[in-house]
Amino acid sequence: MSTLTALARAQAVATGRAQPIATVRHLHVHDHPMVLVPLAMAGEANAPLAALAGTDPAAPRLLVVTQPRDRDERFRFADHLGRILISYVDSFADLTEDVPVDRGKDVRTRYADAPQLWVPNPGGEDFLRLLGRSTRFRAVDGEHPVPATVPLLGRWLTFLANSAEVPGSSLLLNAVQALGTHWATGQSSAEDAQLGVLLAWIEEGAAAARAVENGPVAGPATDPEFDNRVLAPLIERQAPELPEVLRELMLPTWERMWRVLGLLRRLPAGERVAQRWGGDKDAYTAFARYVAEGGAPQPRRDGAVAAAARLQRLESAAARYAVQRAFDDPLILAEYRLAGAAFAGTVTLAAPDRIDDSGKRPVLRPRIMVRTSETVRVEPGTSLTSPSRPGQKARVVSVSPVAGSGEFDVLLELSGGMGRKLVAEPGSVPAVGERVVLTTLSEEFRRSGALPDVSETPWTHGGPPVFEEPAPARGGPAGLVSTPGGSAGQPDE
Amino acid sequence: MTRLDELRGSGKAKRHNARTIAALTGNPGCNRRAVLDTAGVDKLRLAEAVGFPGSFGQSRFALSRGNAFEAMLKADDCALLRSVLGAGDAQLDYQDLGADSDDTLSDRHSRTAALLAAAEAALIDHPLLTLQVGGQTVYLEPDLVAYAHQGRLQVVEIKSFAIVDGQADSAKVSAAAVQAATYVLALRQLLERLGMDPLLVDHEVVLVCPENFAMTPVAVRVDVRKQLATLRRQLSRLASVGAIVDALPAGVTFDLNRSPEELVAALGHVEPRYAPECLSTCELSMFCRHEAAGTTGALGRPVREALGGIPTVGEVLALASGSQAPTPEQEEAAALLRQALRLRSEALAEGAS
Numbered sequence: 132m133s134t135l136t137a138l139a140r141a142q143a144v145a146t147g148r149a150q151p152i153a154t155v156r157h158l159h160v161h162d163h164p165m166v167l168v169p170l171a172m173a174g175e176a177n178a179p180l181a182a183l184a185g186t187d188p189a190a191p192r193l194l195v196v197t198q199p200r201d202r203d204e205r206f207r208f209a210d211h212l213g214r215i216l217i218s219y220v221d222s223f224a225d226l227t228e229d230v231p232v233d234r235g236k237d238v239r240t241r242y243a244d245a246p247q248l249w250v251p252n253p254g255g256e257d258f259l260r261l262l263g264r265s266t267r268f269r270a271v272d273g274e275h276p277v278p279a280t281v282p283l284l285g286r287w288l289t290f291l292a293n294s295a296e297v298p299g300s301s302l303l304l305n306a307v308q309a310l311g312t313h314w315a316t317g318q319s320s321a322e323d324a325q326l327g328v329l330l331a332w333i334e335e336g337a338a339a340a341r342a343v344e345n346g347p348v349a350g351p352a353t354d355p356e357f358d359n360r361v362l363a364p365l366i367e368r369q370a371p372e373l374p375e376v377l378r379e380l381m382l383p384t385w386e387r388m389w390r391v392l393g394l395l396r397r398l399p400a401g402e403r404v405a406q407r408w409g410g411d412k413d414a415y416t417a418f419a420r421y422v423a424e425g426g427a428p429q430p431r432r433d434g435a436v437a438a439a440a441r442l443q444r445l446e447s448a449a450a451r452y453a454v455q456r457a458f459d460d461p462l463i464l465a466e467y468r469l470a471g472a473a474f475a476g477t478v479t480l481a482a483p484d485r486i487d488d489s490g491k492r493p494v495l496r497p498r499i500m501v502r503t504s505e506t507v508r509v510e511p512g513t514s515l516t517s518p519s520r521p522g523q524k525a526r527v528v529s530v531s532p533v534a535g536s537g538e539f540d541v542l543l544e545l546s547g548g549m550g551r552k553l554v555a556e557p558g559s560v561p562a563v564g565e566r567v568v569l570t571t572l573s574e575e576f577r578r579s580g581a582l583p584d585v586s587e588t589p590w591t592h593g594g595p596p597v598f599e600e601p602a603p604a605r606g607g608p609a610g611l612v613s614t615p616g617g618s619a620g621q622p623d624e
Numbered sequence: 625m626t627r628l629d630e631l632r633g634s635g636k637a638k639r640h641n642a643r644t645i646a647a648l649t650g651n652p653g654c655n656r657r658a659v660l661d662t663a664g665v666d667k668l669r670l671a672e673a674v675g676f677p678g679s680f681g682q683s684r685f686a687l688s689r690g691n692a693f694e695a696m697l698k699a700d701d702c703a704l705l706r707s708v709l710g711a712g713d714a715q716l717d718y719q720d721l722g723a724d725s726d727d728t729l730s731d732r733h734s735r736t737a738a739l740l741a742a743a744e745a746a747l748i749d750h751p752l753l754t755l756q757v758g759g760q761t762v763y764l765e766p767d768l769v770a771y772a773h774q775g776r777l778q779v780v781e782i783k784s785f786a787i788v789d790g791q792a793d794s795a796k797v798s799a800a801a802v803q804a805a806t807y808v809l810a811l812r813q814l815l816e817r818l819g820m821d822p823l824l825v826d827h828e829v830v831l832v833c834p835e836n837f838a839m840t841p842v843a844v845r846v847d848v849r850k851q852l853a854t855l856r857r858q859l860s861r862l863a864s865v866g867a868i869v870d871a872l873p874a875g876v877t878f879d880l881n882r883s884p885e886e887l888v889a890a891l892g893h894v895e896p897r898y899a900p901e902c903l904s905t906c907e908l909s910m911f912c913r914h915e916a917a918g919t920t921g922a923l924g925r926p927v928r929e930a931l932g933g934i935p936t937v938g939e940v941l942a943l944a945s946g947s948q949a950p951t952p953e954q955e956e957a958a959a960l961l962r963q964a965l966r967l968r969s970e971a972l973a974e975g976a977s
Binding site: 132133134135136137138139140141142144145151154155172173174175176177199261264265317318319320321322345353354355356358359362363431432460461462464465468469 | 964
C-alpha cells in the first residue's frame with residue numbers, strides 16, 4: 132500500500148465517498164465485452180452451479196446445473212457455456228490489420244480486435260481457470276465422450292486465465308480489481324473484495340455501501356445461509372423454480388457488472404493502454420491460430436524451461452506495466468516522487484545547442500539545469516527519463532544544494548529524441564521556465580536472458596522432460612510438489 | 625464458581641478447537657478475544673445480543689461432502705486410509721475414542737494419554753488433547769487421526785478441498801497447516817508430561833485430500849515446523865489471560881441474560897484489537913469494527929503503516945493539512961503526510977486540467 136493510496140483511503144473515510152487514485156483509465160474497455168457471472172457448488176472441487184453470461188446487458192443467458200453431482204449435467208453446462216464463449220471469441224477472427232515490424236521494414240498481420248471477458252472478482256478468474264483445467268483434457272470419443280465444445284472451452288478458458296496473470300493484459304478482467312485500480316474506498320481491502328459494497332462506495336458512498344453488505348454475494352462461492360435455507364431444499368425436491376431462483380440471485384451482480392463498465396468508460400484511457408491492447412491482440416491471434424490448427428491442450432504444469440520463460444515474460448510485463456502507468460498518469464508518478472524515484476522541477480538554464488566533440492564524431496549533447504524543491508535521491512551518472520519526452524535520456528551530471536533554500540540544482544545532459552542533425556529539433560529540448568518531471572523509471576526495452584532448449588534442460592531442473600504420464604504413485608504419501616514435466620496426458624477422474 | 629464461570633454466566637462453555645486457537649494466535653494482541661475464548665463465552669450469541677450478528681454458517685453441501693469423504697476413508701476398518709498412508713500391511717489397530725459429554729472429558733483425556741503412550745502401531749481417532757493457552761489449560765477437540773508407527777506419531781488431517789495437479793488453494797493449505805501444528809504441539813506437550821521424548825511426534829503432518837476433480841484420496845506431507853515456531857512464539861506472547869481477568873472490575877459479566885447495554889459496557893472493559901482479518905475469523909468482529917470506525921487500523925495494517933502508524937483518520941488528515949502540529953515522535957510521519965497530500969492534490973489538479 133503506497134502512502135498516497137493510503138491517504139486517499141483516509142480521505143474517503145472523512146468524506147464518506149470513494150476517492151480517485153488514478154486520473155486516467157489503465158485498462159482497455161471493449162465496445163463489445165462479454166460478461167460472465169459464475170456460481171460454484173459449495174464443497175465440490177469446482178463444480179459449476181449456475182452462470183449468467185452474454186454480451187447484451189438486457190439479455191443475460193442463464194445456465195443452471197440442477198443436480199450438481201450429476202456428471203452429464205455438468206458437461207451439458209460446459210457445452211452450453213462453450214458454445215456461448217466460443218462463438219464470442221471466434222467472432223473476432225475475421226478482420227485483420229497490418230502492424231509494422233522491424234522499424235517499418237516489414238509488416239505482420241494480426242486480428243484487428245480481440246475478445247474481452249469480465250467476471251466479478253478474482254475468485255471468478257480462479258473458477259474459470261479450474262473449469263478450464265477440468266475440461267480441456269476431455270476426450271470426445273472413448274468411454275466417456277463429451278461434446279467437442281467442452282475441451283475447446285477448456286483451452287480458451289485456460290488461455291484467458293493465463294492472460295489474466297499478465298500485468299496490463301485486458302483479455303480477462305475482474306470488476307473488483309478494475310475498480311480498485313482506480314478508486315480507493317474508506318474501508319479495508321478485505322471489505323472491498325465484495326463487488327456490491329465496493330461499487331456502492333464509488334457510486335453513492337459509505338452509507339449505501341453498509342446497506343448492501345448483506346446483499347447477495349457476487350460468487351463464485353454462494354452464501355452458506357442461502358445454501359442451507361434455499362438451495363438445498365430446492366435441489367432435494369428437484370423444484371422447477373430452481374433456475375429462476377438462481378437467476379434472481381445473480382441478476383444484481385449482472386447489472387452491477389455493466390455499471391462498472393460504464394464507470395470505467397467515463398474515464399479517459401491512458402496513452403499507453405492501446406499499445407498494451409495491441410499486445411493482447413497479438414496473444415489472441417497466436418492462440419486462435421494454434422487452436423484452429425488443432426493444437427494440443429495446454430499442459431497441466433509447465434516444464435522447467437517453459438516455466439522460466441513464462442516467469443520472465445510476467446516479470447517484464449509487470450515492470451513495463453508499472454512504468455507505463457506512471458508515464459500515463461501524474462497521480463501514479465506522484466507515488467514515485469514521494470518515494471524519491473522521481474522529482475519535479477523547473478528548467479532554469481538550457482544550452483540546447485551544446486555539442487560534445489571529444490569523441491570521434493561530434494554529437495549533440497544539450498545540457499539543462501533543473502531546480503527542484505523535492506528530495507533528489509539520484510547519484511551523478513544516473514540516467515533519467517521525463518514522461519513527456521520518453522525517447523530522451525537525461526544523464527545526471529551533478530546535484531548541488533542551493534544555499535539557504537532547501538532546494539537542489541540538478542545539471543542534466545540530454546541525448547536522443549532530438550532528430551538526427553547537430554541542431555535539436557524545435558521543442559525537443561526543455562526550455563527555460565518549463566516544468567519537468569524526471570524519473571529513474573525507463574520504458575527502454577530490456578533484452579531477456581537466454582534460456583536453454585527444452586531438450587537441454589539442466590539436471591538441476593529435472594533434466595529434459597519425459598513425455599509420458601507416469602503411473603499414479605500409490606502406497607505412500609507424496610511430496611506436495613510433484614516433479615516438473617510438460618506432460619499432457621489424459622486426466623484421471 | 626470461578627471468575628471465568630462468572631464471566632460466562634449461565635451459558636454452557638464453548639470448547640476450544642484448533643481453529644479458535646489459530647484465530648487467537650492470528651491476532652495475539654486482542655485481549656477481548658483472549659478473555660472471551662478462555663471463559664468459553666458463546667461469541668456468536670453475544671454478537672447477536674449486542675446487535676451485531678455475524679454469519680458464520682457452513683454450507684450443508686460442504687459439510688456433507690467433507691463427511692462423505694471422511695466416511696469413505698474410514699469405511700471397512702479404514703481400508704482406504706490405510707492404503708493412502710502406505711500402511712496396508714502393518715498390523716495396525718484402529719481405535720476411535722469418539723465424542724462424549726463434558727463431564728467425561730478428563731476421562732477421555734487419560735484414555736488418550738494411555739493409548740498414545742502404549743501405541744506401537746495404531747490409528748487413533750478423535751483423541752482428546754490439552755493445550756496451555758494464556759495460562760489456562762484448554763481441551764482440544766481435534767478432528768484428527770494420530771498415526772503411530774515405528775515408534776513415532778504422525779498427525780493425519782482429513783480435508784475435503786481438492787489438490788489439483790499437485791496444487792491446492794493456498795489459504796486452505798495454510799489454515800490446515802496451522803491447525804495441524806496446533807495438534808502437533810498438543811501431542812508433544814502430552815508426551816512431555818508422560819515423560820517421553822516430545823520429538824517422537826513428527827513435524828511433518830499428513831494431509832489427506834481428494835485429488836483433482838474426483839473423490840480419490842491422495843496423501844501429502846506438509847512440514848509444519850514454521851507454523852509450530854509461530855504458534856509457540858504467539859502462545860508465549862499471549863498476555864497472561866489470568867492477569868487480565870483478575871484486573872477486571874468485580875461484577876463484569878458476559879452473561880447472555882443481561883441487557884444489551886450492560887453487555888456493551890462489559891465489553892468496554894476488555895481491550896480489543898480490531899483488524900479487517902477478524903471479519904473472517906471472529907464472531908464478534910462486526911461489533912469491534914463498529915467501535916473501530918475512524919481508526920486507520922480498521923483500514924488494514926498496510927494502510928496504517930503507510931500512514932506512519934498514526935492511529936486515527938482525523939489525525940492523519942489534520943497532520944497532512946498542517947492544521948495540527950505534530951508531536952516530536954510524529955515529525956517524520958507528518959512530513960511524509962504533508963508531502964503526500966501536496967503531491968496528491970497537485971496530480972489531481974494536473975489530471976483534471
